Amino acid sequence: xxxxxxxxxxxxxxxxxxxxxxxxxxxxxxxxxxxxxxxxxxxxxxxxxxxxxxxxxxxxxxxxxxxxxxxxxxxxxxxxxxxxxxxxxxxxxxxxxxxxxxxxxxxxxxxx
Amino acid sequence: xxxxxxxxxxxxxxxxxxxxxxxxxxxxxxxxxxxxxxxxxxxxxxxxxxxxxxxxxxxxxxxxxxxxxxxxxxxxxxxxxxxxxxxxxxxxxxxxxxxxxxxxxxxxxxxxx
Numbered sequence: 001x002x003x004x005x006x007x008x009x010x011x012x013x014x015x016x017x018x019x020x021x022x023x024x025x026x027x028x029x030x031x032x033x034x035x036x037x038x039x040x041x042x043x044x045x046x047x048x049x050x051x052x053x054x055x056x057x058x059x060x061x062x063x064x065x066x067x068x069x070x071x072x073x074x075x076x077x078x079x080x081x082x083x084x085x086x087x088x089x090x091x092x093x094x095x096x097x098x099x100x101x102x103x104x105x106x107x108x109x110x111x112x
Numbered sequence: 113x114x115x116x117x118x119x120x121x122x123x124x125x126x127x128x129x130x131x132x133x134x135x136x137x138x139x140x141x142x143x144x145x146x147x148x149x150x151x152x153x154x155x156x157x158x159x160x161x162x163x164x165x166x167x168x169x170x171x172x173x174x175x176x177x178x179x180x181x182x183x184x185x186x187x188x189x190x191x192x193x194x195x196x197x198x199x200x201x202x203x204x205x206x207x208x209x210x211x212x213x214x215x216x217x218x219x220x221x222x223x224x225x
Contacts, residue, residue, distance in 0.1 A: 044202065067208075103148075103156040103157075
């Protein structure tokens with residue numbers, strides 16, 4: 001069966017420090033992968049999506065970047081975190097029918 | 113552009129009472145509609161989805177939702193809530209050929225004894 005792993009679950013980082021969040025999917029091949037962010041009091045916002053290795057689309061301009069070095073690995077990064085980067089980050093993927101979105105357990109990022 | 117509105121930010125119901133969470137969307141084409149639940153500190157779980165066909169959709173955990181095209185709504189219902197249903201509920205809209213979803217801002221459900 002397919003599973004999605006996202007880590008770490010929680011992260012506290014100082015302003016100006018780098019960031020790397022990792023997401024991996026098992027049990028499927030060539031998934032579409034997504035990074036979402038939920039800021040406090042707001043809905044989910046799509047940050048990046050990827051349809052294949054090395055193919056990244058950014059939905060909103062921001063201080064973050066994403067990479068997909070392998071088919072089932074999706075990484076969210078920042079060179080220098082801002083206070084406004086705090087939030088709950090969710091990795092997600094779509095299955096073979098491309099209609100159902102499955103989410104990881106999320107990473108709660110606090111930038112202090 | 114498509115949009116999703118969940119007009120209720122927070123709802124409190126008694127355990128055993130019925131529940132209805134509202135969701136309205138704005139989109140020109142026939143949408144795909146989803147309800148997700150997010151338990152505290154966890155990721156999202158798909159409750160149910162509507163693609164086509166019967167407008168009354170059954171989901172997991174005893175939830176159902178009805179697609180009403182004339183009202184552009186996809187409200188989530190449960191006849192009798194349990195304390196474990198306390199969570200954040202998100203409505204989402206997608207459309208054919210593009211699996212990216214637009215989410216509502218969520219409704220927080222609190223259950224009181």
